[in-house]
C-alpha cells in the first residue's frame with residue numbers, strides 16, 4: 840500500500856500506479872480515457888491522477904471486455920450510473936444480469952451459425968435458395984413467394 844509519511848493512505852494514484860495495480864498497460868488506460876470509460880483528474884503539475892475507486896471500475900471494464908461486451912456498451916452503462924460512480928455491488932449485479940442476457944442472445948446466434956456451417960460442410964452449393972448462410976433467414980422469402988428471383992426477371 841502507498842502510505843504517506845504519517846501513515847495515511849494516499850487517495851490519488853498516478854497513471855503508473857493504476858497500471859501496476861490493475862495490470863492494465865498505461866497505453867490501455869489512455870485508450871479507455873479516449874473512449875470515455877475513465878476520467879482522471881489533473882494534479883497541480885497537470886499529471887493524470889485517479890481516485891482509488893478507479894481500480895474497481897477498471898476491473899469491471901476488464902471483466903465485461905472478457906465477456907465480449909462492446910466498449911461503447913460498457914461506456915454507456917458506466918455513464919448511466921449516478922454521478923459517474925464506480926459500480927457498487929448492486930450496480931454490478933444489475934449490469935451482469937443485463938449482459939448475461941445479451942451474451943445468451945449472442946451464444947444462441949453463434950450456435951445457430953455453427954449449425955448452419957455444419958450443414959454447409961460437405962455440401963458447397965452456396966445456393967441462394969438452399970444455403971442458410973448465403974440467404975440468411977430466407978430474406979428472399981420475405982420479398983415474395985415462389986421463385987422470387989425468376990419472377991423478378993419476368
Ligand code: FES
Pocket residue numbers: 958959962963964965966969970971972973
Ligand atoms: S453450401 Fe450448401 S447449404 Fe450451405
